[in-house]
Amino acid sequence: MQRYILGRILQLVVSLLVVVTFVFLLSRLSGDPVQLMLDVRATEEEKQALRVHLGLDKPLPVQYGVYLQGMLVGDFGRSILSRRPVLEHIWERLPNTLMLGAVGILFSIAIGVPIGVYSAVKRGTVLDHVARVFAVMGQAVPTFWLGIMLILIFGVWLAWLPPGGKSGPESFILPAITLGYFTAAAIMRLTRSSMLEVLGAEYVKFARIKGLHEQVVVWKHALKNATIPVLTFSVMLFVIFLGGAVVTETVFAWPGLGRLILEGINTRDYPIVQGGVMVFSAIYLLANLMVDVLYSYFNPKIRFARPGG
Amino acid sequence: MIVHPLARRRRFRLGLLSVLTFGSVLAAAWYPIAADAQEPKGTLNIALATFANETFLPDSTPGAEMVFSNYMFEHLVRRDPNTGENLPMLAESWQAQDGAATWVFKLRRGVKFHGGFGEMTCEDIKATFVKGARPGSANTATFLKKLKEVQCPDPYTAVVKLNSPHPMMLNEVNSGVFAQVTYINSKKALERGDDAANRHPIGTGPWEFVSHTFGDRVEYKAVRNHWRKTPEFDRLVLLKVPEAATRIAMVAAGRVDIAEVGVDFIKELKAAKVETRAIPEFASIGITLGGMWPDRGPGTSMAKLPWGPLDDERARKVRLAFNKAVDVQAIREQIFGGFLDPTAVTMFFPGKPWTPNLKPYGFDVAQARQLMKEAGYPNCFEFTMLMVTWPGRGYGPRAGEAVASMLEKNLGCKITREPMDRAIFSRHFGARTYPGKALAYAFPQVGTEPWEIWIRIGHSKGAAQITGFEHPTMDDFLDRISREADPNARAKLQKQMAEWAYRQVPRIELGGTVALFGVSKRVGKWPLVPGQGVPHYTEYITRVD
C-alpha cells in the first residue's frame, strides 16, 4: 500500500513537471513576451533592457531552469497586466473555485443519493423510470448549454436568481446546479446499483427477518454500506468539477481560477496562465491521487491490475 | 428614455467652437457646490464589460482604464455636459503661451487627496505628468511625448513646457474626453512605489478607493463634503461582467443600477424593458481595408494586394466596389437598431463645421460587380478579416460578419474570419503585423475634432496605425492641422482632408454610433458628456428612492 502511494506521488510530480514544461514551451513559442509587456512604441533599447531584466536574453534551457526554480518556491512571477504577483491573483480566485466545487458536490449528493435510494427500493416503478431518464439526460446535456438555459429561466424570465457573478449565497445556486447536474445523475446511478447489490445481501435480509422497520433497513443498514463507493466517488466528482470549471465559470462570470486563466489567455498574460494552469493542475492531480488511493484502499484488487503495482 | 444623438448635436456644436477659448475661463461650475445637504446612502452598482488593463498608474494606462478609475480621480479641466465647453476642475484657470507650447495652470486651493495625503499642489501635477511621460510609458496623451518640463513657481501654479505647440492641450487634461488618463495623482502616494500606488490609489475625486479584486470588482466610498460634489450614494461598486446578456439581466432585475451595453444590444434592452442613456458620437464603425504599408518592402507583397496601394486606380475600384456591395441600411436597422449615423468619412459626423457635404457611397450590387470586373476581379478574391472585439461591445465582429457575408454573397469573395481580442490586437497597432488583412473595428472618439483620432490611427508615425495605409498626403494634412491654433482654419483643413480621404475610400464605412447604458429605476438625473464613452460624472447622479 505504502509503496503504491509513494509511486503515485512520484507520478504526480512527473505529471506536474510535464504540465509545467508544456506551458513554458507554449508561452515561449507564441511570441516575444517583451513585445506584450511594453508599449508598442518602446525602443529597441528598452526592449533589450527588459529582456535582460527578465532573463529572457539567456538561452532557453537556462530560462527553463530559472522558471522551474521559481515554480518550486511558489514564485510564478508577476502579471503583465496588473504587475502584481501571480500568486496573489491565484489566492484571490482559488477559494471561489473550491467553494463552488464544494457546493456543487453537496448539491449532487443531496439530489443524487435520495433519488438513487428510492429508485433502487422502488425498482421498476414509474419513479424509478423517471429517475433513470434524469440520469441518462445528465450524461447528455452540455453544461454550458444547461447554464445558459438556467440563466434564461431563473435569471432573465423569472429574475429570481442572479444571472452571474458572485454575490450572496443565492448566487451559488445556478452555477452549482449546472456543475452538479451531470454528477448528480452519475451519483444517482451509482447509488442505485450499489443499493440494489446491498439490498440483496444476506445481512440485509437478516435484518428484515429480525423484523426491523423497512425504513430503518434501507436508510441505516443498506445505505451505510453503499456509502463507501459514493464517498470515493465524491472526490472523483471534485476532479470532474475542476475539469469543467473553465466553462462553468465563464458562463456565470464566476470569479474563479478557471476564468482567471481564460482571461489570461485572452489578454496573453502568460505569467497568469502559467501560474494558473500549474496550481489548477496540481489540485487536479492531487484530487486524482486521492481517488486512486481511496479506491485501492477500499478495493485492494485494483492495485494489482496496474503494471508493476 | 433614449436620447437620440441628433437631439443633442446642435447644442453640442456651439460648445465645440468654444472649446479652444484661450485665456481664463471662470465659468461657474455646472452643479453648485452647496447642493449636498443630503447624507449619502445606499450603493450604486455598475456592471462593466471590462476593466481594461486594470491599473491605476499614470504610465501603464493606455486609456480605456478610465472605465474603472475615473471615479476617484480628477483632471485639470472638465467638460460641460450640455455645451462641451471646458470648465475648471483642479485648475481654476489656464493660459496658453508661446503659441501654445507653454501652458500655465492656476490650481484650486484646498483640494485634499484621500487618506490624509495632503493638499493638491503643483508638485502633484509635476509628478503625474513626469511619470506618464517616462520612456516606455503606455499613456497615449500626445502632449506627454513632447513634455519638456513642468515648473512650479508657487504651489498653486503649474507651468507645463512642451517641445512644440500643442493647441489641443485642454482635451488631454480633461475628464470629459474618452481615454484621457492624465488624472492627477498624489506625489507622496506615487513615491510609495508602483506596487503600493497601484494597490491603494490616491486621488482627489468624489469617490475614495476602498478595495479592488482583480478581474472582479472595485469598491469606492463617497467623500463627505467634497469640494465639488458629494455623491448621493454612499458606495460605488464596479463589477466586471463580460457577458452583455448577463449585464442586461442584472440591470433589468435591479441587481445593478448601471450596465454598460453595446449599442448592438438595443433590441435586447428594449425587450428587457430597461431604461437607457446614450452618449452620442462615441465611435465610428467600419471595415478597414488594411495592410497597405508602402515602407514594409516586398515581404508584404503590396503589389498583390487587390485593394492597395492607395493611389492605384484599380485598387480604388475594388475599395469602391466593396462599399457598394454592402447594404449599410440593413446593418443599421438590424444590428444597430437605427443608432448608426451615416458618415461618408470616419468620424466626420454630419452637421459639423469640418464635415464636407458628401454622401455615403450607397448600396448598388450591379455597379459593385461591374467595378470588380473592371478591376480584374470578376469573382473577387480570398482574404482574411480580423474581427476585433471590444470587450462588451459585440458590434465589431457582428457588423464584420454581416459585411463579410454580404461580400461573399454579392461579389463572390472568400473571407476567412479571424476573431481577436482587442487587448491582443492593440499590440499589432504599432507593430503592424497584419499585412493584407481587412479589419472590423470601431474607432473611439478621443477628442473633440475628427483629426484627433485620425492622427493616432492614420498618421504614418501615429501611435496606433490602424487605417492600414500610410500616405504622405495624409501625414501632411494631419501635421498642418495639429499645428493650427485657429479653429476655423483647422475646420477648413479637416474638410479638405475628409474630401481627399473620401476619394481614396480607405475603408468600408458603416457609420458613427453612441455609447449606451442601461439604468435601473434608482438612477435619476445623470449628466453625460458627448463622446465620453465611459461612465462618468457618477457623483452628479440623483438617487431615486
Added chain:
Amino acid sequence: MATVEAQRPVLVGHGLRKAWGVVRQLPATPTLILSLVIFGALFAEQLAPHHPTEGELRMRTMPAAWVEGGSATHLLGTDDQGRDILSRIIYGSRISLAVSLTAVLLAGTLGTAIGLIAGYKGGLVDALLMRLADIGLSMPLILIAVVVTAVTGPSFRNVILVIGFLLWPRFARQVRGETLSIKENDYIALARVAGRSGPYIVWRHIFPNVIPSLLVVSTLQVAYVILVEGSLSFLGVGVPPPHPAWGLMIAEGRQLVWTAPWVAAFPGIAMGLTLLAMNMFGDWLRDKLDPKLRQV
C-alpha cells in the same frame, strides 16, 4: 479508473445473416437519432434548405415556424445574422462528426498501437508506456486543450490534433488490459512455438480480438469529443466563425436570450440528443459485445 480483465471468445468472421441479426437488435431510439445525424452530415447540401453561412440580415432572429411571426421557410427560425438555424444545425452535425471521428481515429490508432506494444512486450516498456498513459489520463483535459488552441489559434486542425493527442491513453489502457489476457491463451503460445514473429502475432491474433472493446470505447469517446469540441467552440477557442459548429452557435445565441432564446436552445437540443444517442448506443454495444466489460 480500473480495468477488469476478462477472457473473451475470439470474434469469428461475420456472415451476412449475422450482420442482419445485429441490425435487428439495434436499439431503436439511439439508432434513429444517430442515423439522422449521420445522414444530415453526409447529405447536408441536399437536406439543408438554406446556405449555412450566408444569411439575409433583414430576416434576422425570426422565431420557429410554429411560433407567431415564424415562417415555413425557416422551420427553426433564424439567428443573429439572419441565417437559417435548421440549415446550420444540419451542417453543424458534419463539423461535430468530422472533428470527433478524426480525433478519435487519431487517438484510437495511437492508443491501440501503444496498448498493443505495452501489453505484448510487458516489462520495462510496459511500465514506461503505462506511466505515460497515467500521466496523460490525470491531466485536466479541457483546460490544456483551451490553452493549446488559444495559443495556436482556433482552427479545425488544431482542435483535432489537441483532442486526439490528449485522448490516446484511454485507448491504450483498455487495449493493454485486453492484450495481457489474450496473451495468456494457448494459441498465442502455439504461434510462438511455430516461430511467428511478434508483430505478426500481435497483428493477426491479438488485434482482431481487441476490436470489440475498441468499438465500445470509441463510441463513448466520440460522444466525449463532441462535448469537448462544443466546449472549446463555446469558449471561442475551437472552430472559428462563421462555421456552424454547435458550440459556437450556442455561444452566439447566448447573447440573444432576451429577444431570441431559440438561437441558443436549438443547437443545444441537437447536441444533447446526439450525445444521448451516442451514450445509449455505446452502452448497448458494451452489453452486446462484452457484458463483463464495465469500466471504460
